[in-house]
Amino acid sequence: MTHLAEGHIVLMDGAMGTELDRRDVPMHGKAWSAAAMTTHPDAVRGVHADYIGGGARMHIVNSFALARHVLEPAGFGDDVASFNAKSVALCREALEVQDAQDPQWIVGSLSTFAAQSDRSRLPDPVALEENYREQAHILADAGVDLFTLEMLCDFELTQAALNATLHFDKPVIVGFTTKWAGDGATVMTRADEMGLDPVAFDDVLADLVPALPTDKPMIMSIMHSDLDVTDAALDVLRRHWSGPLAIYPNSGRFEYPHWQFDSVCPPEEFVSAAQGWIKRGVGIIGGCCGIGPDHISALASQQATAS
Numbered sequence: 001m002t003h004l005a006e007g008h009i010v011l012m013d014g015a016m017g018t019e020l021d022r023r024d025v026p027m028h029g030k031a032w033s034a035a036a037m038t039t040h041p042d043a044v045r046g047v048h049a050d051y052i053g054g055g056a057r058m059h060i061v062n063s064f065a066l067a068r069h070v071l072e073p074a075g076f077g078d079d080v081a082s083f084n085a086k087s088v089a090l091c092r093e094a095l096e097v098q099d100a101q102d103p104q105w106i107v108g109s110l111s112t113f114a115a116q117s118d119r120s121r122l123p124d125p126v127a128l129e130e131n132y133r134e135q136a137h138i139l140a141d142a143g144v145d146l147f148t149l150e151m152l153c154d155f156e157l158t159q160a161a162l163n164a165t166l167h168f169d170k171p172v173i174v175g176f177t178t179k180w181a182g183d184g185a186t187v188m189t190r191a192d193e194m195g196l197d198p199v200a201f202d203d204v205l206a207d208l209v210p211a212l213p214t215d216k217p218m219i220m221s222i223m224h225s226d227l228d229v230t231d232a233a234l235d236v237l238r239r240h241w242s243g244p245l246a247i248y249p250n251s252g253r254f255e256y257p258h259w260q261f262d263s264v265c266p267p268e269e270f271v272s273a274a275q276g277w278i279k280r281g282v283g284i285i286g287g288c289c290g291i292g293p294d295h296i297s298a299l300a301s302q303q304a305t306a307s
């Protein structure tokens with residue numbers, strides 16, 4: 001992304017799934033935000049429109065829960081192609097309606113989300129990579145500019161998602177979800193919450209970063225992580241990676257399938273944290289679960305004043 005190389009900050013959007021939830025769009029027990037593609041496409045388009053209106057330039061389409069292994073158990077197995085293509089189309093329509101100024105980037109999400117948010121339902125690595133490949137092809141054909149790999153937590157899942165996306169010659173955001181260990185001192189991934197062995201973020205990166213291709217446009221990312229662990233996770237990431245960075249934290253907590261908004265940080269707190277990351281060289285900043293249009297437009301306003 002030459003835009004980043006030129007030293008610009010790229011403002012990403014905030015959450016899609018939890019924002020639909022906040023707007024009372026029913027969340028599907030097995031496929032979470034996926035059902036909105038058929039029941040509430042106007043709401044999906046509307047969330048995009050609000051982020052565009054608020055100043056976001058990078059937009060993650062609602063494909064987080066659109067892999068075959070999520071859609072099939074929910075009875076949407078015939079809709080993998082149409083739902084994924086539609087996720088891109090809804091974002092593009094919102095950009096056209098808002099008459100958004102260039103540059104804008106549309107990002108396809110591939111995630112480790114499993115049906116019913118139960119990771120034991122993820123297929124074996126070979127089938128997983130096949131499903132990621134299927135989804136990535138549909139998203140690429142529909143015209144995404146980048147991919148973002150979300151809720152990564154270990155080496156194996158990350159490799160499956162990277163294998164499915166790296167050959168498209170589009171930038172790939174490699175996004176890890178992190179949290180504090182019980183000792184409050186070590187940054188872990190959320191692998192244990194996915195039924196895997198607990199993994200220190202440092203250890204995953206020590207295996208992964210040397211294995212990354214050097215001839216591809218890659219952006220390493222900390223996403224869906226609480227504000228209070230994100231700075232420490234950035235310290236860890238910086239020890240392994242000197243290339244482009246993206247941060248999009250969450251705020252609040254899950255009681256699946258609903259996000260709990262009672263403890264979501266006010267926009268000023270998000271803006272203050274974001275300023276710190278920008279100072280530390282992070283080029284792409286947005287929000288994940290709980291972070292909504294008010295947070296993103298507050299950051300856009302602050303950036304407009306700062307520049």
Ligand SMILES: [Zn+2]
Pocket residue numbers: 224250288289
């Ligand atoms: Zn999230």
